[in-house]
Amino acid sequence: MNAPDTTSAVDISPKGAASVRMRAVDKSFGSLTVLSELDLDVEPGERVVIIGPSGSGKTTILRVTMTLERIDAGTIQVGGQHLYHEETATGALKPASEKHIRNVRSNIGMVFQHFNLFPHMSAIENVMLAPVKVHGTPRQEAQQLGMELLAKVGMVEHANHTPGQLSGGQKQRVAIARALATQPSVMLFDEVTSALDPELVGEVLNVLRDIAEEGKTTMMLVTHEMGFAREIADRVLMFDSGRMIEEGPPSELLSNPQHERTRSFLGAVAEH
Amino acid sequence: MEDLLLTPGQYARLYNGLRATLQLLGQAFVLGIFLSLVVGVGRLSERKWVRAISFGFVEFARGISSIILLFILVIAIPILLGDIFPWVLGQPVIVMASIALGVNMGGYGAEIIRGSIVAIPKGQTEATIALNLNPTQRLRYVILPQAMRIILPPMGNLTIEILKGTALVAVAGGYDMMREVRNMEASMLAEGVIGVTALFVNALIIYFIVAQVINALFRFGERALDRRFEQREGRSAIPLSVAQPGGN
Ligand SMILES: Nc1ncnc2c1ncn2[C@@H]1O[C@H](COP(=O)(O)OP(=O)(O)O)[C@@H](O)[C@H]1O
Ligand SMILES: [Mg+2]
Numbered sequence: 001m002n003a004p005d006t007t008s009a010v011d012i013s014p015k016g017a018a019s020v021r022m023r024a025v026d027k028s029f030g031s032l033t034v035l036s037e038l039d040l041d042v043e044p045g046e047r048v049v050i051i052g053p054s055g056s057g058k059t060t061i062l063r064v065t066m067t068l069e070r071i072d073a074g075t076i077q078v079g080g081q082h083l084y085h086e087e088t089a090t091g092a093l094k095p096a097s098e099k100h101i102r103n104v105r106s107n108i109g110m111v112f113q114h115f116n117l118f119p120h121m122s123a124i125e126n127v128m129l130a131p132v133k134v135h136g137t138p139r140q141e142a143q144q145l146g147m148e149l150l151a152k153v154g155m156v157e158h159a160n161h162t163p164g165q166l167s168g169g170q171k172q173r174v175a176i177a178r179a180l181a182t183q184p185s186v187m188l189f190d191e192v193t194s195a196l197d198p199e200l201v202g203e204v205l206n207v208l209r210d211i212a213e214e215g216k217t218t219m220m221l222v223t224h225e226m227g228f229a230r231e232i233a234d235r236v237l238m239f240d241s242g243r244m245i246e247e248g249p250p251s252e253l254l255s256n257p258q259h260e261r262t263r264s265f266l267g268a269v270a271e272h
Numbered sequence: 273m274e275d276l277l278l279t280p281g282q283y284a285r286l287y288n289g290l291r292a293t294l295q296l297l298g299q300a301f302v303l304g305i306f307l308s309l310v311v312g313v314g315r316l317s318e319r320k321w322v323r324a325i326s327f328g329f330v331e332f333a334r335g336i337s338s339i340i341l342l343f344i345l346v347i348a349i350p351i352l353l354g355d356i357f358p359w360v361l362g363q364p365v366i367v368m369a370s371i372a373l374g375v376n377m378g379g380y381g382a383e384i385i386r387g388s389i390v391a392i393p394k395g396q397t398e399a400t401i402a403l404n405l406n407p408t409q410r411l412r413y414v415i416l417p418q419a420m421r422i423i424l425p426p427m428g429n430l431t432i433e434i435l436k437g438t439a440l441v442a443v444a445g446g447y448d449m450m451r452e453v454r455n456m457e458a459s460m461l462a463e464g465v466i467g468v469t470a471l472f473v474n475a476l477i478i479y480f481i482v483a484q485v486i487n488a489l490f491r492f493g494e495r496a497l498d499r500r501f502e503q504r505e506g507r508s509a510i511p512l513s514v515a516q517p518g519g520n
Contacts, residue, residue: 068398106404116399120417120500124510130403133413143510156512160504182403 017045017218018079018107018185020065025074027060027242034060035242038074042186047212047219049229049250052239053265058222061239062188065220066110067101078107079185106134109184109217113191115171117163123150123174124159130182142181149177153207169200176207187211189221201225208232224269230254238262276470282456283474289452290478296366296438296448300373301431307333307378308427312385313411326382333379338372338437339444345372346444365446369438377434384426388419420497428490432483449475 022040026033034057042048050058063069065076067083075093076083081104085093096104118126127146131137137145150156153173163171172192179187189208193201205228212219212232223229229236230250238246238253238261246259257263278286307329314326336344345368354361360368392415400410442451453475457468504510 066398066402068401102404102406105401108402110402112395112399112402114395116393116395118396118399118414118418120497122504122510125504129413130405133409134404134406147510147512159512160509162501162503164501165503179402 016185017216019044020186020218020220021077023075025064025076026072027064027069028072033242038244040244042218042220045215045218047232047234049233049236050220050222050239051229051236051265056239057242058239059190062110062190062220062222066108066188067105078104106182107185108188109179109182110188110190111175111179111192113194115175117171117175119163122160122162123155126174127178127181134182146181149180152210153177167200168196169203172196172204173207184217186218186220189219191222191224193223193225226254226266226269238265276473278470278474282471285452285456286449286474286478289449292366292447293438293449296370296373296441297435299370300377300434303370303374304377304381304434307374308381308385311378311382312389315382315386316389330379330382333375338376339440341372341376342369342440342444346446365441365444369441369444369446373434373437376437377430380430381427384423384430385419388422389415391422392418417500421494424490424494424497428487431486435479435483435486449478
């Protein structure tokens with residue numbers, strides 16, 4: 001209770017936004033090439049929105065960054081550290097150990113389309129799990145942090161509720177609080193409003209807006225909410241068949257797309 | 273129709289046998305659960321050799337009938353390995369029988385556990401990776417607590433199967449309730465006392481009651497698990513007043 005605030009085993013204070021750098025990344029599933037020779041740079045604190053038709057590899061980009069899928073070739077750096085490689089004494093790259101990957105991964109957080117909350121844990125237990133078990137934060141402190149995060153996403157009253165009792169929008173807000181609890185430098189959002197009833201989309205976008213305004217994290221978002229993209233993105237990337245075919249600030253790319261594929265894609269999305 | 277009630281002395285002897293049966297069951301259960309967990313998780317290991325050994329164990333433990341396993345452990349192992357591991361020579365039959373039944377339970381239990389783990393949606397594991405839990409933490413805090421709901425009902429049935437299996441120890445020369453019943457039967461027949469049917473009916477009822485108690489314990493476990501999926505109330509709830517929104 002009155003323990004000194006230096007007892008926390010691992011520092012989970014904000015590490016600050018980090019950059020993401022991909023070079024010549026290849027990823028295939030069997031004979032299907034999803035990403036090929038992908039180069040991508042995201043600056044610290046930048047908010048990048050990835051758009052593109054279904055199957056163009058948007059989710060795969062986020063999943064290889066979260067290490068949910070391993071890349072076949074190329075390199076990914078987060079905050080200047082190689083994710084899948086370690087530098088030898090001579091400066092050459094060798095495949096990273098699990099320990100190294102875990103270390104770098106601690107800078108990354110992800111929010112999923114289908115929430116993936118733990119159904120046997122209450123909202124606050126979901127949020128506290130990583131701080132307590134991964135970072136060694138004392139329970140009392142983790143609970144305090146967790147309640148602050150639930151307050152931030154407007155879910156304090158539901159702290160003791162389990163996911164089965166929550167609406168989609170509420171679940172997603174808890175999932176965002178859970179991801180924030182590890183203080184990631186880079187946050188990945190994969191169509192986090194796509195599984196929601198239309199009337200619940202707004203409450204989740206509001207939370208994303210707050211995170212964007214704080215500017216403490218680099219954000220990579222896949223979304224079909226073009227109005228929202230226009231509002232918060234620093235840059236929009238248009239993907240087609242695993243290649244970035246066009247990029248630019250939302251005001252340019254969304255209003256005046258240069259590429260024919262981008263034009264037809266935006267037209268199709270607008271018709272919804 | 274004979275009187276189904278036995279004498280207090282007979283019940284005392286049955287009670288002795290029951291205690292041996294429960295001890296056997298308890299030891300086999302502990303070993304069986306341990307093996308189920310280790311081998312069931314091992315079946316899903318990223319390491320090929322761990323998967324291979326686990327698969328081999330399951331095939332062996334399920335392929336061999338418990339009576340043969342019992343004879344191997346109680347009779348063959350002491351003869352074959354007695355010189356190398358003198359430990360096995362001094363063991364009472366009940367220890368070797370517990371190991372035999374535990375291995376048997378582990379083979380079937382491992383498959384229950386493996387099946388329950390693969391039944392948990394992939395998104396759960398992905399969320400644990402995103403939160404940077406290590407593989408042991410993933411299992412312990414996220415996957416197994418959910419898998420338990422799937423595990424408990426078949427594991428209860430398996431435990432009752434093992435209870436039935438304990439009666440085989442009598443055949444291998446060990447002591448349990450069935451052995452005691454046989455002993456009592458033999459002396460009754462020798463003395464020309466009637467009531468052998470009552471004896472067996474009583475033994476049957478006792479086995480039935482033990483099975484029902486096992487059932488009830490597993491049901492109780494299921495209900496306790498189900499409560500984890502419900503709103504936290506009382507002591508397990510966190511007071512909402514500790515929230516101090518906007519710490520910055
Ligand atoms: N685990 C997987 N196994 C096989 N194919 C996959 C897998 N994940 C994705 N794909 C395929 O890769 C392509 C790109 O998928 P994805 O990155 O999910 O696209 P998007 O998010 O842009 O819709 C799709 O054709 C999809 O079917
Ligand atoms: Mg997708």
